[in-house]
Structure formats: structure tokens, C-alpha cells
Amino acid sequence: MKTLQLDNQTIWYDETLLKEDPQQVFCPEFWQNSGKVIGSAQGRGTTWFVQTATIAAALRHYRRGGLFGKLVNDSYRFNGWQQTRSYQEFQLLNLLIEAGVNVPRPIAARAVKNWFSYRADLLSEKIPNARDLVSILIEKPLPAKMYKKIGQEIRKMHDAQVNHTDLNIHNILIDDQGKVWIIDFDKCFQQSGDNWKQGNLDRLKRSFEKEESKRAVVWNQDKFNFLCNGYQGK
Incomplete structure (x- = not known):
């Protein structure tokens, strides 16, 4: 796992899977402008399915559910980079893969800090067929x-x-x-x-x-x- 630390954000990524610019891959517009969007799904928000240079992937922005999610849509309390949802899911997927469990490969994760809160994104493998x-x-x-x-x-x-x-x-x-x-x-x-x-x-x-x-x-x-x-x- 590679780590890219910027002014207000941290990006973690697997350089064997991610060949695109890590700073661009969390923006749906990047994939749309590249003609690489291959589908989407609706849940709490839109999950975009995109074709990276290596594998098909799912791009998800973390959003809250429930009543509280109606007030605070996609912000979470910041308690450190390694406590962010995106980092923890990235690491958990790798742990499960090492244990032989069939789960998507994590490609890249991001957390963007804004004072005492953060927003997060995850790019992971789209399981084919x-x-x-x-x-x-x-x-x-x-x-x-x-x-x-x-x-x-x-x-x-x-x-x-x-x-x-x-x-x-x-x-x-x-x-x-x-x-x-x-x-x-x-x-x-x-x-x-x-x-x-x-x-x-x-x-x-x-x-x-x-x-x-x-x-x-x-x-x-x-x-x-x-x-x-x-x-x-x-």
C-alpha cells in the first residue's frame, strides 16, 4: 500500500492496481470525461462503476444513513487518519483477502479533512459477472x-x-x-x-x-x- 499525504487529505492505494492519478480517481467527472464509466447503482448515493487501466472498479462516496444522515449527509468526526472509514475498510479487505475470503480487492481510499470532520471515498474491485x-x-x-x-x-x-x-x-x-x-x-x-x-x-x-x-x-x-x-x- 502506498500513501499520498496532501494538505488536507490522505490517499492510500495499491500501485499494482492503480495506474491512474490517485488525486483524480475519486471524481466521477474524471471517469466520465475519459469515457470510462461502465454503469452505476443507486443506494444512499450513486456508486459509479468504472473501467480502470487494470480492472473494473466501483467508486463509492461514504454517506450516512438513517435520520442523522438527513442532517449530516457525508461528514464524519475526525479522530485520526487511520480511524477514517475509508482507511479501515481498505485495510479490512486486505486482511480478508489474506485470510482467503472472497471479497473485492481494494484499489484506493481517500479521506479529506475539514477542521474536525472528514469525507471519504473508496475505489474497489467490481466483481466481474x-x-x-x-x-x-x-x-x-x-x-x-x-x-x-x-x-x-x-x-x-x-x-x-x-x-x-x-x-x-x-x-x-x-x-x-x-x-x-x-x-x-x-x-x-x-x-x-x-x-x-x-x-x-x-x-x-x-x-x-x-x-x-x-x-x-x-x-x-x-x-x-x-x-x-x-x-x-x-
């Missing part, structure tokens, strides 16, 4: 072996002691090779012990139930047993 569980289950059910693979991937993440605080079926992808990926590690962290791990699984189950109640996905409660079997190594 992958769809989230919601879009897949809208069309067809998944076989038991795929649920087991999902459980196995979550177990690998938990064995690395990473608490995914927003584990839901939007944040689990399957690519065209049947490989399971876990994404969106904002506000996630390493945590000792085991008593929090069931909470991750419970949250995931509630997200299945939520989409099922809206009749949006092809799913039933028995499917989660297959996932748990994979998690438990059965």
Missing part, C-alpha cells in the same frame, strides 16, 4: 449446494474474526463461475470471541425473510438450514 442474491432469487431458486457454499464463505470470514455488521442478501454475490463473494464492509471490524457471530447469521436470515415477505424472492425457511450446514462444515 456477479449478481447479488436478491436479483438471482427473483428469477429462480438456488440449489442446496449453493447455500452450503454461502455458509462456508461466511465461516471463512468469521474464522478471520471479522464482524460484518450489515450482512444481508444484497451484500452476497455469486459470479458466473458459481463463486460466492461478500461485499460492503463499511463499519465492519475484527472482533474477538464468538458470541457475536450468531448475530450476523440472524441478520442474514431476517433479510431473506424480508424479501420473501414481499414475494420478491424464491426462498423458504428450509434453505437456511443448508446455509447453516455449510457454515458448520457439514
